[in-house]
Amino acid sequence: MSHIDGSNAASHARAARLAGEPAADPRDRGGLRQPLLIARGLRKRFAVRGGLFGRTMAHVHAVDGVSFSIAKGETLGVVGESGCGKSTLARLLMRLVEPDAGELIFDGEAVGERTGLTLGELRKNVQMVFQDSSASLNPRMSVAESIAYGMRVHGATRDAARQTAHTLLEQVGLRAALFAARYPHELSGGQKQRVNIARALALNPRLLILDEAVSALDKSVEAQVLMLLRALKAQLNLTYLFISHDLHVVRYVSDRVLVMYLGEIVEIGPADDVYRNPGHPYTRALFGCQLDTDPRRRIAEAPLAGDPPNPVDPPPGCRFHPRCPYAEHVCTTRVPSLGDALAAPLHAVACHMHDAASAHTRAGDPPAGMPHAFRADGDASDARRPPDLLRS
Amino acid sequence: MSAALPSAALRAVAPPGYLHAIARRLRHDYVTLSFAALLVLTVLAACCAPLVAHYDPYATGLLGRLKPPGWQGHLLGTDDLGRDMFARLLYGARMSLAMGVAPVALALAIGGTLGVLAGFYGGALNMAIMRTMDVFYAFPSVLLAVAISGTIGGGVASGLLALTLVFIPSLCRIAETATSQVRALDFVEAAQATGASSLSVIVAHVLGNVLPALFVFASSLISVSVLLAAGLSFLGLGVQPPTPDWGQMLAGLRQAIYLQPLVCALPGLAICIVSFSFNMVSDGLRHAMDIRA
Numbered sequence: 001m002s003h004i005d006g007s008n009a010a011s012h013a014r015a016a017r018l019a020g021e022p023a024a025d026p027r028d029r030g031g032l033r034q035p036l037l038i039a040r041g042l043r044k045r046f047a048v049r050g051g052l053f054g055r056t057m058a059h060v061h062a063v064d065g066v067s068f069s070i071a072k073g074e075t076l077g078v079v080g081e082s083g084c085g086k087s088t089l090a091r092l093l094m095r096l097v098e099p100d101a102g103e104l105i106f107d108g109e110a111v112g113e114r115t116g117l118t119l120g121e122l123r124k125n126v127q128m129v130f131q132d133s134s135a136s137l138n139p140r141m142s143v144a145e146s147i148a149y150g151m152r153v154h155g156a157t158r159d160a161a162r163q164t165a166h167t168l169l170e171q172v173g174l175r176a177a178l179f180a181a182r183y184p185h186e187l188s189g190g191q192k193q194r195v196n197i198a199r200a201l202a203l204n205p206r207l208l209i210l211d212e213a214v215s216a217l218d219k220s221v222e223a224q225v226l227m228l229l230r231a232l233k234a235q236l237n238l239t240y241l242f243i244s245h246d247l248h249v250v251r252y253v254s255d256r257v258l259v260m261y262l263g264e265i266v267e268i269g270p271a272d273d274v275y276r277n278p279g280h281p282y283t284r285a286l287f288g289c290q291l292d293t294d295p296r297r298r299i300a301e302a303p304l305a306g307d308p309p310n311p312v313d314p315p316p317g318c319r320f321h322p323r324c325p326y327a328e329h330v331c332t333t334r335v336p337s338l339g340d341a342l343a344a345p346l347h348a349v350a351c352h353m354h355d356a357a358s359a360h361t362r363a364g365d366p367p368a369g370m371p372h373a374f375r376a377d378g379d380a381s382d383a384r385r386p387p388d389l390l391r392s
Numbered sequence: 393m394s395a396a397l398p399s400a401a402l403r404a405v406a407p408p409g410y411l412h413a414i415a416r417r418l419r420h421d422y423v424t425l426s427f428a429a430l431l432v433l434t435v436l437a438a439c440c441a442p443l444v445a446h447y448d449p450y451a452t453g454l455l456g457r458l459k460p461p462g463w464q465g466h467l468l469g470t471d472d473l474g475r476d477m478f479a480r481l482l483y484g485a486r487m488s489l490a491m492g493v494a495p496v497a498l499a500l501a502i503g504g505t506l507g508v509l510a511g512f513y514g515g516a517l518n519m520a521i522m523r524t525m526d527v528f529y530a531f532p533s534v535l536l537a538v539a540i541s542g543t544i545g546g547g548v549a550s551g552l553l554a555l556t557l558v559f560i561p562s563l564c565r566i567a568e569t570a571t572s573q574v575r576a577l578d579f580v581e582a583a584q585a586t587g588a589s590s591l592s593v594i595v596a597h598v599l600g601n602v603l604p605a606l607f608v609f610a611s612s613l614i615s616v617s618v619l620l621a622a623g624l625s626f627l628g629l630g631v632q633p634p635t636p637d638w639g640q641m642l643a644g645l646r647q648a649i650y651l652q653p654l655v656c657a658l659p660g661l662a663i664c665i666v667s668f669s670f671n672m673v674s675d676g677l678r679h680a681m682d683i684r685a
Contacts, residue, residue, distance in 0.1 A: 138601070154587065
């Protein structure tokens, strides 16, 4: 399966230029309308081993049938509680973890199939910035060596790789003359994360996966790094998959948001839509947890009780039903469908209340209005909103 | 951070490379340096034994047995067959040092490789390698060495084999533990994300973080190896007489301890000094290699 929608790529590019959109990337293959990455039915279970001979006792359903697409040049935010499968999803997209099922299509080319994209090519195009800025740099390699490593692997000469490493350092705002020969322990957290970004950019990728990349930084440093990411996105024609548990940051950087719960997508849609009018009870509860700077919007009661169920043994039907205030019999028996999550701009919700044909008493009549901090009623929240950071 | 910093100042700020930093730190560690010098001297003396010693280490003399140091030009006296102790200690150093270093080097190569592979790949390979190592752990090391030497006969080669086998499990386990710890860190995943082969990731990212710990542990094993080799020779399983070897000399002289205690203690003293030096040097190395210190 190659070049989906690719036959008329050239005409798309021409149309786009006429429409005043940015000039097509020379690396582009599938045309502007071809999503940069399509994930279809990704599934990964991890074996839980135990007992005397390390037998497989059970499976953790880390990512269970996840489908979505990322359009070229957009920032897709991924939110969810700890352990909901966000990081596994990131590693599946880079094929650092082998999926049990599902396929990846990068710019129209299936990954790993004989006629498609090899893993090596995928990894040149998709790079990742990790959360722990310290652990993601080799303590015994200088900054320049760390950045140059990937290029050396792909056959660059030592001098060329070092030259590019210096350029990249300058590009992420670190003076090469000062920092190239330093070791990670001599850098601050923010500087290390800049080095990690430079390393991720070294192979000239088109998709950058930011796995909690700014979560561990101080708020002021976080803002600087977000600004840097925005600048790089424009300069280098990048697409971001932005994973974070920080709902505020995700809102401000994302074009679209994907909400995960227990390894499944429960809601996906344009960021403004999802934040103003969250459809899934889980999304509503998640946003209800957000603290607000306004003391009048103090959280009076816990929006969500209990821990998420054990992913070893996910509940039948809708996985959220044990914690859902609207759960009914149908929720315990039938798995709600997300609909066609691959249709890019659509706001899709995997909940029986959003499916008019389901047996739920509120079918087709989901609770409306915003919980708490992201209420759409007063425009006060919009007035306090900082400018968009990573949106295209 | 002004833009007009002179380039000389920049060079002063930019730190030197890793090896350079180790060398610089070692240069100021006089204790380690003196023990290293002592070891180098011992090795040199052992290599150049014919130039340093005036006597033949094999020449016996019935009249001059068990004489004290300084007797008729015998710098450290004579042993129970009237052979010059100084010459025998120097020639014996060859065998003892070789038996100290060679088994550890061999075990480091074999056990280290197995441990790194087990730690990096995990799973069934890890299981196979580490459980095999556990079998060796079931026997006390001296007993194992004695059993091996005893089974395939005495001599240098079997002693070497026995000591190597004794050291492989512990080196393998250290390498496995260190590797699996490094393996879990994000930079290994980041390296794999560049599309690098496992071999390249191991060489470039894993070894550099595993070898320092492994080297330090191995260098501390050298003194153990010298002592174990001496023990094997003492039991008559390692080096065979009349080849001079410290452990074997110790064994031969133990009956004369009441007649000439000073001379009898000399081989033991030599073992003691050499193993202590190896320990001190390995300690200093570990300190110098800790890049964050």
